[in-house]
Structures are given as C-alpha cells and as structure tokens.
Amino acid sequence: MNDLVFFINKGLLSGMIIGSIYAMGAIGVTMIFGILRFAHFAHGDMMTLGAFVTLIIAALLASAGVVLPCPIAFAAIIPAMAVTAVLAIGLDRIFYKPLRNAGARPVVLVMASVGVTLMLQGLIRLFAGVRARDMFIDQPKDIFQIPFPGATRAVILTEPQIVLIGFTVVAVLALHLFLTRSRLGKAMRAVSDNPELARITGINTNHVVWATWIIGGGLACAAGSLLSMDVTLKPDLSFNILLPIFAATIVGGIGQPYGAIAGGFLVGFCETLAVFNWSVLLRPIKDSLWFELPRNMALVPTEYKLMVPFLILIIVLIYRPTGIFRGRVL
Amino acid sequence: MSLLKISNLHAGYGQMSILKGVDMALEAGEIGVIVGPNGAGKSTTLKAIFGMLNITEGSIEFDGEDITGIRSEALAAHRIAFVPQENNVFHTLTVHENLEMGAYIRRDDFSRVMDHVYEIFPPLKEKRRQPAGELSGGQRQMVAFGRALMIEPKLILLDEPTAGLSPMFMSQIFDRVIAINKTGVTVAMVEQNAKQALAIAHKGFVLANGANSFTDTGRNLLENPEVAKSFLGG
Numbered sequence: 001m002n003d004l005v006f007f008i009n010k011g012l013l014s015g016m017i018i019g020s021i022y023a024m025g026a027i028g029v030t031m032i033f034g035i036l037r038f039a040h041f042a043h044g045d046m047m048t049l050g051a052f053v054t055l056i057i058a059a060l061l062a063s064a065g066v067v068l069p070c071p072i073a074f075a076a077i078i079p080a081m082a083v084t085a086v087l088a089i090g091l092d093r094i095f096y097k098p099l100r101n102a103g104a105r106p107v108v109l110v111m112a113s114v115g116v117t118l119m120l121q122g123l124i125r126l127f128a129g130v131r132a133r134d135m136f137i138d139q140p141k142d143i144f145q146i147p148f149p150g151a152t153r154a155v156i157l158t159e160p161q162i163v164l165i166g167f168t169v170v171a172v173l174a175l176h177l178f179l180t181r182s183r184l185g186k187a188m189r190a191v192s193d194n195p196e197l198a199r200i201t202g203i204n205t206n207h208v209v210w211a212t213w214i215i216g217g218g219l220a221c222a223a224g225s226l227l228s229m230d231v232t233l234k235p236d237l238s239f240n241i242l243l244p245i246f247a248a249t250i251v252g253g254i255g256q257p258y259g260a261i262a263g264g265f266l267v268g269f270c271e272t273l274a275v276f277n278w279s280v281l282l283r284p285i286k287d288s289l290w291f292e293l294p295r296n297m298a299l300v301p302t303e304y305k306l307m308v309p310f311l312i313l314i315i316v317l318i319y320r321p322t323g324i325f326r327g328r329v330l
Numbered sequence: 331m332s333l334l335k336i337s338n339l340h341a342g343y344g345q346m347s348i349l350k351g352v353d354m355a356l357e358a359g360e361i362g363v364i365v366g367p368n369g370a371g372k373s374t375t376l377k378a379i380f381g382m383l384n385i386t387e388g389s390i391e392f393d394g395e396d397i398t399g400i401r402s403e404a405l406a407a408h409r410i411a412f413v414p415q416e417n418n419v420f421h422t423l424t425v426h427e428n429l430e431m432g433a434y435i436r437r438d439d440f441s442r443v444m445d446h447v448y449e450i451f452p453p454l455k456e457k458r459r460q461p462a463g464e465l466s467g468g469q470r471q472m473v474a475f476g477r478a479l480m481i482e483p484k485l486i487l488l489d490e491p492t493a494g495l496s497p498m499f500m501s502q503i504f505d506r507v508i509a510i511n512k513t514g515v516t517v518a519m520v521e522q523n524a525k526q527a528l529a530i531a532h533k534g535f536v537l538a539n540g541a542n543s544f545t546d547t548g549r550n551l552l553e554n555p556e557v558a559k560s561f562l563g564g
Contacts, residue, residue, distance in 0.1 A: 186423065190423060194420055
C-alpha cells in the first residue's frame, strides 16, 4: 500500500501538476498560433514575468500591511494576471503588431519572439538578479498529508498544488464557455478558422487579438506564479518548460485549445511516468518475477526527462502530424 | 442617384495594375452581372470594392458616400456584404455560429433575420448544429449566402456563386439570387455562366483586360451579336 501511495505522489500527482502547467502554457501558445499565425517563443518568459509581477504585487500588499487568511501570493495572482495581460498586449503593440502590419512572414514574427524572449530574460535578471526567491513572503506554505487507507505513508499535496489543480479546472471550463457561448469567443474561433472571411464579415480583428493576449498572458502568469510557488522563483524558471509546452501544443493539434489541454496533460504524465521508479510498484511481487528486480527501474533517467516530450512529439509527427485534435500542419 | 457607382477604377496587387478603368453603376434593387474572359478582372473588381486591393485611381461611391479604399472590416457597417468564391464559410463553426458571425457587427436583436435565413434555406435549419465544413458544396454556399444576409445588406457582392456546383444547384442558386434581390437587396455578381447570369441581370458589364468593353442591360448584351461572338461562345 505504501508503494501505491508512493506511485500516487510521484507519478500521478506530479504528472497532474506539471501537466496543468503545460496545459495552461500550451493554451496560450496554441491560441496565439491560431489567431496570429506564429509560434510565440517568448511564452516561457511571459510566465516568468507573470510570476515576478505576482511577487511584486504580493510584496507591495505585504508592505501595505495587508493580512489575509491565505498566503498573500495567492491573492496577488489575480491582479498579476491582469497586469501580465496588459504587458502582453503592450509587447504585441511594440514588437509584433508593426511586423504584422508590414505584412511580415510568420518566420519573422517567430524570430521577433525569440528576441523578446532574450530581452525579457535580460530585463528580469537586471532587476531581480539571478538568485532563487521564495514566493511565500508572509507565511510558509502549507503541506497537506492526506492519510491513505491501509498505508502508513500519506498522500502529500502542497497548498500551491491544490490551488493549481483547482485553478486549471476552473480555467478550462471558463475557456470552454467563453469559446462556445460568448460573441467574442466565437469570433476568436472564426478568426482562427478563416482570417480573411472574418475581416469580410466585419469582425474587429483588434478585439480578437487583444482577447488572445489577455487569455495567453493571464494563463501564463497564473501558471508561472503557481509553478514558482511549488518550487522557487528563478529567472530561468519557465524557459526550461518552454520546449515541453511547444511539444504539448503540437501533440494536441496546433490552434486547438482543447488539444493543448490534452497535450499538456499527456506530456506531463508521460514525463513523470517515464522517470518514475517502477521497481517500487513491482517490489511486492518480486518473488514471482522471472528477472531480478533492479533498484531503479525508470524508463528514462531523471536527467534525460526533457527527452520524453520530444519522443512523444516525434511519434505524433510521424503517425498523426495534425496532432490529437486535428490542428494545422506546420 | 446610383446606389453603387464605380468610376474609372484602376487597382491591383502592389504595383501590378489589373483594373485599368472600370466603370459601373447600379441602381438600388438591381442585379448587376459582371462577365468576361478569364483574367479580365471580374473578381478583382469585387475585391477592389471590398477594400482588398490597392486602388491607384478612380473612385467607388456607395449610397452617396465615398468608400474608395475603405478597409474590409468597415464595409459591413455600410451594409455591404461579400460572398467570396472560395473558403466562404467558417468550416469549424456550426451553421448557426456562422450566421451569428455574419451578424457580428449587429448589437440589436437579429433573431428575426436569422429566422428569415432559415426560411429561405430550409436545409440549414436542419443542420444548424453541424460544423459548416461537413456540409455539401451547395449547402455550404447557402451558409455563405445566409452569413452575408445577416447584416440585412443593401448591396451583396457575389463572386462566382455557382463555381464548382452541379447544373441542378446552379439554377437553384440563380433562383435564390433572384429571391434575395426581390427583397430589395441590390446584387453585384461575377459569373462564368454568362448566358444564364445575364438572363437574370438588369445590368451587365462585360470586362476585358481590366476595362469595360460592353455595358448595357442584361437582355441587350445577350442579343448583341458582337458580345455573343466574342464572349458568350456564339
């Protein structure tokens, strides 16, 4: 039973947590691709930026003497999402919009977004330094031990993890309702489907572009903040998860928000299950096995974790190039 | 005063000029048909009206207002609708959502217009929850027409509405065009099937090399031996 709890903790829960982060990042990347037709490489740093905005707002609230029943950083996420959304629109205004208006090809915008990535990384390091920071400035993070029937070990969940899972569920439902029920959400799908016809129909492309950055920026901020609460906030925090996010986007089908969610969780679970030490689960039945159980039987050594998303990506691109949800072909 | 008046229109893509002096005038409630050989600038004329081209000379007036070079997005507010030849529906959106998008610029209650569209195109009502991409070519064309009608246009521009459709659908489409026109909508249509189209046209414009070569009523053009010889295949 203890081994099962270990599996739940190290395999299922961590897969779900990293999957949620990937999913929220991938939703932004896939929607930006659907509407603006370019791969937004600065998305990882938009997550870091959002996390820093959360930290700054939390610090401001704390210095203003605000005391809340929950850690102040959680409350700071909501205004930080709004700030990050505005910053995202600003970045679009300054860097991407002039290129779009000049009729630049998508690859030029991709390069511009690489430039924005480097710029954001530089700016964040310039103002915040390179050290790791703790997002919990007013009180330590709570860790919940949920007893599991028949086991001495407990299922362990931290406060930010619970918030993250809850937030992801709410965000996905809200996104679904927005895209299928609201006028602007339908217009976003229309622009993603056929930009030329959307213009002819009189759909205001600017509003759609803003909505895209608000959703992308807001979710990036939430994901970045919650990820940095789960671990620590470092300037290179999200750059490392940018590649799995792109893998999740492509696996789900580019331009498909539901695909991004599925792809995010798929990549997240595959990653954690691939590095999970399976011998723990097999140990109880080791006498009936025909081979000697090694101490560590992970499919992939932890150092090579980053390889997993790419393996999935390659398999998907070979056997189903449009992704799970039939997105665009690159 | 004409509803649509195009004078000496020169337009093209970038520096390349395709239209070299097109003139057109349509009164409110008329059907105008643009015919001519391939590459004459028929579709280009519609695209120029709809702000999708570089206009270098000439002017387009609509309902007394100068709309030369206005952006495509802004034309719906003038109640001009355009049905392109290809990719004229949102494939991943349902039929109903396609019609809703047609009414995107309307902030008033458009359910009456929606009912009207479903009345003209009964098959659409049946398939309103289906993605438009799953429909047959003829039904997709109905969705495209319906989408355009949602703003209750004064002028509707149709770019080869019968292209790629079977002859049976073709006459159906022409019937619909007449029916739409009967409700007071002015129609400007580009057609390959020149004879059938001119037969329903109040005015016809025969273009060649980016300029008018004949302009007359539809009937007169059909009876004009010169037009018949050079453009209608005898």
